[in-house]
Amino acid sequence: MIPLEIKRIKTGITGLDDLMEGGFPQGRSVLVSGACGTGKTIFCLQFLYSGARKFNEPGIYVTLDERPDLIREDMLRFGWDLHELEEKNLLQIIDGSIAKIGIPSEEIFSLPVTGFDLDKLLLEIMRVSKRINAKRVVIDSIPALGFNYENENEIRKAILKLSYMLTRAGVTSLMTSEIDEASNRFGKYGVEEYVVDGVLVLHYMGVGTQANRTLHIRKMRATAHSEDLHPMVISKEGVSVHSIDDEYKQT
Secondary structure, three states, X not given: OOOOOOOEEOXXXXXXXXXXXXXXXXXXXXXXXXXXXXXXXXXXHHHHHHHHHHHOOOEEEEXXXXXXXXXXXXXXXXXXXXXXXXXXXXXXXXXXXXHHHOOOOOOOEEOOOOOOOHHHHHHHHHHHHHHHOOOEEEEEOHHHHHOOOOOHHHHHHHHHHHHHHHHHOOOEEEEEEEOOOOOOOOOOOOOHHHHOOEEEEEEEEEEOOEEEEEEEEEEEOOOOOOOOEEEEEEEXXXXXXXXXXXXXXXX
C-alpha cells in the first residue's frame, strides 16, 4: 500500500519550510524551546500572523505570561497589526495571564477571575476555535502553565492533556518552553519533547561582541528534516532562518 502523503502547513518563517519538506505536518503539535531572549514569542506570533495574512488561516494566541496589550504593542515593531486581524476574526488572543491572581481581564476572551483551570482554558480554546474556524494555535508558555500546579507529576498530566486535546481539535499548534542553555533537556519539565510531534530549539550565543542566534530542528515526526544548526536572524521583518552555505557566502 502506498503511504498517504502528509499534508503540510507553511510556517510563514522565511527559510524554515525548505528545511522540513515544506512545513509542519498539519494538525500536529510542535514545541518551540529556548532560553530567555531567543525569540520564541516573535517566532510563534509570526507563525500566526503569516498564517492569517498569507494563507487565510485563522489562529489563536493563548498568553499565560504577558499581557495582551503589551504583545500587540511589541508586534507593531515588525509591522504586525494584531488588532486589525482580531477585528477580521483572523486572530484572537485568549488572556490567561492574570486569572491566577484574581484580577479580571479586559480582553474579550479570557479565563475567569476564579483562578487558573486547565479544563476552562481548553473549553475557551475550543469555543474560540469554533467561532473563527481556527487552523493554528499557540500556547505561550508551558512554564507559566506549570506555575499553577504543585508538583511536576500534575504538570506532566496537564501538558499531556493539552497536547492531546489540541491534536483532537485538528489544529496545528506551537507550545513554548524555557530551557537552560547548559541543560540537556528540550523542555522545562522533561516531558514536553516526548508528547509533541516536533521540537525546535532556539539558541542565543554570545561570541565576543557579537551575538548569534541559531535554530535546530531536533525532531519532526513524519518529516525528513535538516539536522544542522541553522543561523536565525530577527530583523524588522521578523524571523528568518538561513542555510549554513548562505552564511559562508556572506563572509
